[in-house]
Amino acid sequence: MKGFLTSIIFTAAALSAAASSPSEVRFHNEESDTLRINEILISAKAENGNAKPEVLISYIGKQLLGTPYEASTLEGSPERITVNMDGMDCTTFVENVAAMAYTVNEGRTSWRDFLYNLERMRYRGGKLNGYASRLHYVSDWIIDNAHRGIIKEVTSNFPGVQYAVKTIDFMSTHRDRYPALADSAEYERMRSAEIGYRSHRYPYIKSSKCSSKDVIKAMRDGDIIAITTKTPGLDVQHLGIIVMKDGVPHLMHASSAKKSVVIDSEPLSEYMRKNRSASGIRIIRLVY
Incomplete structure (x- = not known):
């Protein structure tokens, strides 16, 4: 001791x-x-x-x-x-x-x-x-x-991967929603950070593919997933973690609807089917 x-x-x-x-x-x-x-x-x-x-x-x-x-x-x-x-x-x-x-x-x-x-x-x-x-x-x-070797995105290794091209500038174009951007210096710094994400290309798995056996087979319990969105100027609308139940992926996340951190009882594929504003998912893994 x-x-x-x-x-x-x-x-x-x-x-x-x-x-x-x-x-x-x-x-x-x-x-x-x-x-x-x-x-x-x-x-x-x-x-x-x-x-x-x-x-x-x-x-x-x-x-x-x-x-x-x-x-x-x-x-x-x-x-x-x-x-x-x-x-x-x-x-x-x-x-x-x-x-x-x-x-x-x-x-x-x-x-x-x-x-x-x-x-x-x-x-x-x-x-x-x-x-x-x-x-x-x-x-x-x-x-x-x-870039700093902390995580890796593995979406491009998944079957059925597609690519989106999107300009990500939601914060600067909706400045009134972010009180910190009332400061002109922070606003300009935010706009500068967004410059690198004009016509940004990123991989994603389409929502309808989340029930595919090949996609499910490639998932791991503990994968971090980012749910991509159809909202203009924004890339991702939600984050969570995959929990496998009898080989079926479910979403563990802080849920605004359920008011707490939960593991959804319904499969991820059903969650994605009901989420009309989502376009798909990205998969990220920690590296060490």
């Missing part, structure tokens, strides 16, 4: 220079948030410490089942590394799970290590630098994190 505690203290000290300072972090409730993060990290390491990324993703996601749905938890001025374990939307649910899985794989079980990885995944280049540095668009999140 003494050696174990010494190892934890040494690890925390070694990372203190790299970890975000308290002034850069905004907790919903620091005591309960950090306690819950530590409990999940310790449990995941004990149960699945050396497991494949998808196994950790699935396990950690299930530890968050029942967490209330809460929108816009990241909004606030100035921009901070925001953590709220008492309420999540689809984006923060997936971010939290992925950052915790990456932390466990590193052999670490501290909320400070989680914060370090959360910042790496949430912000462009892995560093918080204002509102526009947040990877608001999923396409931007995929490209930035894939």
Whole structure:
């Protein structure tokens, strides 16, 4: 036990220079948030410490089942590394799970290590630098994190893959919906980030193909999926995690309709069939 505690203290000290300072972090409730993060990290390491990324993703996601749905938890001025374990939307649910899985794989079980990885995944280049540095668009999140070797998109390897070409500029063209963009400097930075996504080409699996046996066979329990949208200027409308039940994929996600993190009782294919504004899915996997 003494050696174990010494190892934890040494690890925390070694990372203190790299970890975000308290002034850069905004907790919903620091005591309960950090306690819950530590409990999940310790449990995941004990149960699945050396497991494949998808196994950790699935396990950690299930530890968050029942967490209330809460929108816009990241909004606030100035921009901070925001953590709220008492309420999540689809984006923060997936971010939290992925950052915790990456932390466990590193052999670490501290909320400070989680914060370090959360910042790496949430912000462009892995560093918080204002509102526009947040990877608001999923396409931007995929490209930035894939470039740094954290995730990989595997959609193009799936049978029946198609490609969409779309200009992604929803935020700048709907500036009034985003209070932070009232600041002219942040607005220009956001527009600058969107420039790289004019006529952006990305792979997706059409909604109608989600019931295909070949597509289902290629899916893994614990895959992160991004649900693409028909909405002009926007690439993705929702994020979740695949849970396989008797070989059939279901969606684990922070559901606004069900007001919490749930695993849908209906198969993913049925969810997609009913979602008229969705065009399909993209599949992302953690890399380590």
